[in-house]
Amino acid sequence: MSNSPSTAARTATTVVHLLLAAMFFLFSGLQANDIDPAIYDKPSAFDAALWLAFYGVIGALFVVSLFRRVPVWLLLVSAIACIAEMAATGPGLYENLCGGRDFTMTQASMSAADPRVELTREFFGALIALCGVALLWRRERKRGALT
Numbered sequence: 001m002s003n004s005p006s007t008a009a010r011t012a013t014t015v016v017h018l019l020l021a022a023m024f025f026l027f028s029g030l031q032a033n034d035i036d037p038a039i040y041d042k043p044s045a046f047d048a049a050l051w052l053a054f055y056g057v058i059g060a061l062f063v064v065s066l067f068r069r070v071p072v073w074l075l076l077v078s079a080i081a082c083i084a085e086m087a088a089t090g091p092g093l094y095e096n097l098c099g100g101r102d103f104t105m106t107q108a109s110m111s112a113a114d115p116r117v118e119l120t121r122e123f124f125g126a127l128i129a130l131c132g133v134a135l136l137w138r139r140e141r142k143r144g145a146l147t
Contacts, residue, residue, distance in 0.1 A: 017062045024055045031049075032048070091119070092123065
């Protein structure tokens with residue numbers, strides 16, 4: 001019996017990776033609205049560019065992983081970036097969950113007076129990205145075990 005994955009398993013992995021890559025590329029593209037002053041109070045083009053790159057890298061890793069191994073150091077750096085972002089935005093999530101105002105993620109605009117909405121969204125975005133990195137890490141570990 002061979003240790004190589006079946007054609008059906010490879011096809012399923014390819015489909016899942018392409019769907020996740022598309023999702024992260026979509027997330028990346030949606031960062032363009034972060035520079036719209038009609039939506040955000042004092043928008044930061046730098047912050048929007050960082051988020052665009054953040055999601056874009058995760059999407060690219062899913063595509064690259066279909067053709068070659070992703071270096072463990074790159075996955076580690078990606079995981080650290082996700083965790084750092086979660087640590088930075090966690091206080092906003094905590095305030096949104098436990099503060100004096102009702103929890104919301106659908107406020108029409110993000111204002112300097114109430115940044116908890118955007119911080120909550122960013123926390124969950126980083127959490128989703130961390131889950132993506134964990135999935136890639138798991139795949140790389142399986143590849144190592146099979147070679």
